[in-house]
Amino acid sequence: MTRRTAVTLVLCLVGVATVAGGEDARPDLLASGARPRVLLTAARLAELRTFRETSHRDVFDVAKVETDAYLTLPLPVDRSRAVNAYRAHGKMLPALALMYRLTDDHAYLEAARRWLRCLVRFDTWDGSQNLGRSSFATGVSLAYDWLHDALPAEERAEARARLVREGRILAPVVTAQHRLLSNHLHNEICGLAMIGYALWGEAEEAKQFVAVAEEKARLTLEHAPTDGAWPEGVSYWGYGLSYFLRMLEAKRVLGRGDDFASNGWLRATGDYFVHLSLPEAHWTRGTVVANIADAPLDGGPHSGVVLRRLASAYGNGVYQHMADALMPLERPRVDPAGRHDGAHGAWMHLLWYDPAVGPTPLDGLPTMRHFADMDLVSMRSGWGKDAAMLVFHAGPGPGHRNMADPQRGAMRGFGPGHAHPDINSFSIFARGEWLVVDPGYSRVKDTRDHSTVIVNGQGQAGEGGPWLDYWAFQQRPAVPAIRLAKSAPSYDTVLGDAGGVYVDEARLQHFRRQVLFLKPDVFVIADDIEAHGPSQFEWLLHAPEGSLSLEGDGAFEIVRPGVRLHGVFLRPPSARARVLSRVTGSSGFDPTSCLVHEMRGETVNPLAVLSVLREGEAAPSVRLVEGRLRIRKGKAEWTVKIVDRPAAPADPLLVVETPTLRLR
Numbered sequence: 001m002t003r004r005t006a007v008t009l010v011l012c013l014v015g016v017a018t019v020a021g022g023e024d025a026r027p028d029l030l031a032s033g034a035r036p037r038v039l040l041t042a043a044r045l046a047e048l049r050t051f052r053e054t055s056h057r058d059v060f061d062v063a064k065v066e067t068d069a070y071l072t073l074p075l076p077v078d079r080s081r082a083v084n085a086y087r088a089h090g091k092m093l094p095a096l097a098l099m100y101r102l103t104d105d106h107a108y109l110e111a112a113r114r115w116l117r118c119l120v121r122f123d124t125w126d127g128s129q130n131l132g133r134s135s136f137a138t139g140v141s142l143a144y145d146w147l148h149d150a151l152p153a154e155e156r157a158e159a160r161a162r163l164v165r166e167g168r169i170l171a172p173v174v175t176a177q178h179r180l181l182s183n184h185l186h187n188e189i190c191g192l193a194m195i196g197y198a199l200w201g202e203a204e205e206a207k208q209f210v211a212v213a214e215e216k217a218r219l220t221l222e223h224a225p226t227d228g229a230w231p232e233g234v235s236y237w238g239y240g241l242s243y244f245l246r247m248l249e250a251k252r253v254l255g256r257g258d259d260f261a262s263n264g265w266l267r268a269t270g271d272y273f274v275h276l277s278l279p280e281a282h283w284t285r286g287t288v289v290a291n292i293a294d295a296p297l298d299g300g301p302h303s304g305v306v307l308r309r310l311a312s313a314y315g316n317g318v319y320q321h322m323a324d325a326l327m328p329l330e331r332p333r334v335d336p337a338g339r340h341d342g343a344h345g346a347w348m349h350l351l352w353y354d355p356a357v358g359p360t361p362l363d364g365l366p367t368m369r370h371f372a373d374m375d376l377v378s379m380r381s382g383w384g385k386d387a388a389m390l391v392f393h394a395g396p397g398p399g400h401r402n403m404a405d406p407q408r409g410a411m412r413g414f415g416p417g418h419a420h421p422d423i424n425s426f427s428i429f430a431r432g433e434w435l436v437v438d439p440g441y442s443r444v445k446d447t448r449d450h451s452t453v454i455v456n457g458q459g460q461a462g463e464g465g466p467w468l469d470y471w472a473f474q475q476r477p478a479v480p481a482i483r484l485a486k487s488a489p490s491y492d493t494v495l496g497d498a499g500g501v502y503v504d505e506a507r508l509q510h511f512r513r514q515v516l517f518l519k520p521d522v523f524v525i526a527d528d529i530e531a532h533g534p535s536q537f538e539w540l541l542h543a544p545e546g547s548l549s550l551e552g553d554g555a556f557e558i559v560r561p562g563v564r565l566h567g568v569f570l571r572p573p574s575a576r577a578r579v580l581s582r583v584t585g586s587s588g589f590d591p592t593s594c595l596v597h598e599m600r601g602e603t604v605n606p607l608a609v610l611s612v613l614r615e616g617e618a619a620p621s622v623r624l625v626e627g628r629l630r631i632r633k634g635k636a637e638w639t640v641k642i643v644d645r646p647a648a649p650a651d652p653l654l655v656v657e658t659p660t661l662r663l664r
């Protein structure tokens with residue numbers, strides 16, 4: 001090895017260690033005046049020009065297909081506001097700019113300049129509060145930096161003036177923003193930071209923009225749920241993070257601190273997607289993730305790039321595998337009017353792909369995950385195509401740590417948007433179909449749209465509006481919580497306690513619900529409910545429209561293509577069952593087939609057994625004898641002891657006594 005080769009090798013290794021380990025020894029690029037510098041450096045650009053033919057060929061090809069679609073896309077006719085339909089234009093500009101830098105093809109430069117002038121001249125950048133503004137600010141800032149020497153001076157000056165103007169709007173908004181748990185703030189922080197990073201040294205206010213954005217990013221990371229989860233659901237997680245990670249990555253590349261190395265939420269957050277994801281075999285049908293909060297089932301067109309960056313940051317092959325699988329599903333959709341939706345920014349896959357992180361299959365992952373700060377649980381029989389999966393929620397909106405934060409009042413609850421009044425509700429997906437459903441993005445947030453319990457006609461605090469009143473939801477002691485979560489080889493179980501989340505008019509004393517998953521396909525739901533005085537209770541189960549029917553003797557069935565969910569409602573015997581069509585006004589399941597078991601008394605202990613059945617499979621034998629539940633399904637037999645009066649709130653309602661597997 002020559003001396004020069006050795007030096008080069010050492011430098012390469014230092015470079016790799018810097019990226020992987022987060023040791024931040026990067027020069028201050030902002031002070032140096034070097035360009036490009038925002039997310040991309042000259043050195044990285046040179047690397048990518050080589051890699052596009054080798055290790056990065058696949059991601060390059062996808063990015064190029066997406067970028068090429070923009071070459072012919074007509075400019076929007078209405079340039080009054082940066083409305084939702086135009087939000088993706090902010091992601092198009094960097095795609096064109098990067099492709100020009102990688103190929104030297106002037107068609108990309110011309111298109112980038114055409115779009116840059118167009119966006120810069122929009123009347124306003126308003127659109128869905130600041131989402132449009134943040135998108136345009138991010139895209140224009142990146143194009144400004146990446147094409148700096150290729151843009152005529154007057155185009156640069158025009159873009160610069162517009163960015164300063166928008167930065168002046170965003171800076172006070174970001175300063176005052178208390179909604180630390182909202183995708184909106186992720187976007188706003190990114191837009192403002194990108195303006196500051198792009199204009200540093202050229203506009204007086206750039207340093208202030210950066211200071212405001214970086215301080216709010218620090219606060220956001222400090223208050224993100226410790227378990228890696230996100231209260232707005234998976235799709236808003238992906239959407240917000242696709243911006244926030246761009247800001248954090250730009251900050252890292254600029255040598256201003258590596259949050260990937262230091263922050264626990266970032267380290268854990270990829271698992272939020274993984275454990276709420278549905279079996280990959282069904283992704284092409286648009287069923288990618290569980291519906292929690294307002295998250296659409298397709299997981300949104302942004303989660304892939306987020307997982308791509310997290311895969312590189314943490315050397316995580318599972319995230320890499322999922323990013324690979326999501327990438328082809330994220331094609332932009334363009335309509336004839338030139339509006340396009342869902343452009344995911346494949347250029348981020350290209351920028352952030354680390355070929356050293358090989359994709360790892362999911363098979364070996366644990367099948368149950370308890371996100372203990374948000375108190376959200378997912379349990380599944382496996383990671384294969386036919387797996388059964390249940391998702392259960394019984395936690396406070398901003399997570400337990402934030403609930404105990406003395407600043408919560410001043411920060412007005414940290415503002416998790418898109419949440420639902422869904423405590424002690426669950427959903428079930430099995431053999432490729434949704435069986436028990438959360439409505440999805442609903443017009444009005446309503447407890448009744450969830451598979452939980454209504455007490456004296458009343459639901460959980462904060463419901464009834466287009467947004468959950470998260471402050472009302474948070475203000476009810478005691479805080480809802482998961483009291484028990486356990487995974488054993490043959491079963492998983494979780495016990496949720498609704499605490500004081502039901503409104504006063506419900507006159508509820510307590511509502512505890514245990515879900516027991518007898519693997520691989522039987523679920524037992526046991527409730528311990530007590531109210532002040534004689535009361536009426538409604539036990540709800542939501543299924544896809546038209547799929548649910550009553551069978552007599554407390555039995556019911558949800559029938560979907562190739563799979564059924566057979567249910568037995570065992571007690572109280574006086575419960576009256578009916579099935580109704582429930583209008584949810586949701587973009588997901590609307591209406592639902594809703595099973596209502598109506599019960600009366602002061603105390604009720606409903607008990608139900610739900611079994612997933614293959615095509616043609618007989619219903620299991622389910623008997624309740626002297627406080628013991630005996631279930632026989634195929635070769636498996638179970639005995640579960642029922643505890644009606646647990647001594648303490650964390651004591652189980654269901655105790656598995658004998659799981660046995662009858663061998664042939």
Ligand SMILES: [Zn+2]
Pocket residue numbers: 291292293420422438439440450
């Ligand atoms: Zn919901």
